[in-house]
Amino acid sequence: MIPEGASYFLSWRMAVEANNVREWRTVPSQCLSYAEAYMLGGQYDRDLDMIVDQILSYINEIVPSDDGMDAWILDVDDTCISNLFYYRGKRYGCDPFDPAGFKAWALKGGCPAIPAVLGLFKYLVRNGFKVFLITGRDQETLGQATTDNLHNQGFIGYERLIFKTAGFKGQSAAAYKSEIRRRLEKEGYRIWGNVGDQWSDLQGECLGSRAFKLPNPMYFVP
Amino acid sequence: MIPEGASYFLSWRMAVEANNVREWRTVPSQCLSYAEAYMLGGQYDRDLDMIVDQILSYINEIVPSDDGMDAWILDVDDTCISNLFYYRGKRYGCDPFDPAGFKAWALKGGCPAIPAVLGLFKYLVRNGFKVFLITGRDQETLGQATTDNLHNQGFIGYERLIFKTAGFKGQSAAAYKSEIRRRLEKEGYRIWGNVGDQWSDLQGECLGSRAFKLPNPMYFVP
Numbered sequence: 001m002i003p004e005g006a007s008y009f010l011s012w013r014m015a016v017e018a019n020n021v022r023e024w025r026t027v028p029s030q031c032l033s034y035a036e037a038y039m040l041g042g043q044y045d046r047d048l049d050m051i052v053d054q055i056l057s058y059i060n061e062i063v064p065s066d067d068g069m070d071a072w073i074l075d076v077d078d079t080c081i082s083n084l085f086y087y088r089g090k091r092y093g094c095d096p097f098d099p100a101g102f103k104a105w106a107l108k109g110g111c112p113a114i115p116a117v118l119g120l121f122k123y124l125v126r127n128g129f130k131v132f133l134i135t136g137r138d139q140e141t142l143g144q145a146t147t148d149n150l151h152n153q154g155f156i157g158y159e160r161l162i163f164k165t166a167g168f169k170g171q172s173a174a175a176y177k178s179e180i181r182r183r184l185e186k187e188g189y190r191i192w193g194n195v196g197d198q199w200s201d202l203q204g205e206c207l208g209s210r211a212f213k214l215p216n217p218m219y220f221v222p
Numbered sequence: 223m224i225p226e227g228a229s230y231f232l233s234w235r236m237a238v239e240a241n242n243v244r245e246w247r248t249v250p251s252q253c254l255s256y257a258e259a260y261m262l263g264g265q266y267d268r269d270l271d272m273i274v275d276q277i278l279s280y281i282n283e284i285v286p287s288d289d290g291m292d293a294w295i296l297d298v299d300d301t302c303i304s305n306l307f308y309y310r311g312k313r314y315g316c317d318p319f320d321p322a323g324f325k326a327w328a329l330k331g332g333c334p335a336i337p338a339v340l341g342l343f344k345y346l347v348r349n350g351f352k353v354f355l356i357t358g359r360d361q362e363t364l365g366q367a368t369t370d371n372l373h374n375q376g377f378i379g380y381e382r383l384i385f386k387t388a389g390f391k392g393q394s395a396a397a398y399k400s401e402i403r404r405r406l407e408k409e410g411y412r413i414w415g416n417v418g419d420q421w422s423d424l425q426g427e428c429l430g431s432r433a434f435k436l437p438n439p440m441y442f443v444p
Binding site for chain 1: 224232233234236237263265269272273433434437
């Protein structure tokens, strides 16, 4: 028998990951201890490992071309690098989003790599895919810190790191990222896969051949 | 600490529900006892309840028109009515799909209603939505048994029950259901919502305003 609070958090997590709950601002406060146990107790890492295994199986079915136009897209926050230590101070998302606090955190450049995704990244680069990192972080304020953070965590060899620039201000992540993908396709890239922790990374236009949703029960980006 | 098998099943379930695992034929056999516990122990029902709560919140934001063209789409198998008792005999999906066995089961017309979805169905009908039930079941062989089964389980008052006819033979569920939705939109219906236990119910064309994925860790329909 699963305790009631744990059961509620399981339902919450399932509903979030299947994109049934949208535009949510905070994690229900009764989930706090279960969210912490999920993120720190090993299940989050095991969920990531299984998805990366699925991605690797899929990659091994791809027959890449030798024109250098086989592309993959990875999101940055909570895909390549983790904000878990920041969100620990925000009660794993039970507290509302704090833009100034998050900016201060991101400026420190201390986000650790998510090991399973770092492994995937290196595998993609080694196998000749052009990897594009697309982030909703603002170029002007967070560009240098983010570039350095990714580098010091081992994300080396990507094709391009694409930030949100002033022209996209006010656009949703889904609209902004769709437009970036559209431009890449126009350059001739074949987007084989797209990996993100938010549905807004994976929906919209020019979606590529496959999308992979990584778990994130802590926050929602529209 | 979550036992290893339970942890693996949680990762499996998450990967399936977020559409990260595709074209799978059987549930990994090490998941058997955990799949049973999930389906029979209450968590499956609680997951359904939470999603139906989300659907009801969404419905209450809709301002329906008085032209009678506000539509909802529900899938049938493991959305309106349950095949759990059949799949219990197939080790909750650890055994491969058995077309003859499933046909014999469906012909009995003994699938119980899924209570949360029956409640949703009645709410939709009561509130003036036109409800279309779209199923991949074959009209010729299973039409009468399915119609009777839905009726005896309380699914009364829908606008149309749409079966797969000979002309769609060999088409994927996603292609067939997309074409049916396209025809409904052509008739002038506004599809406000679409509810199914398979991603193939919810992907393709003419998707409607919102899709809701119900849990189903037992089988995959392409």
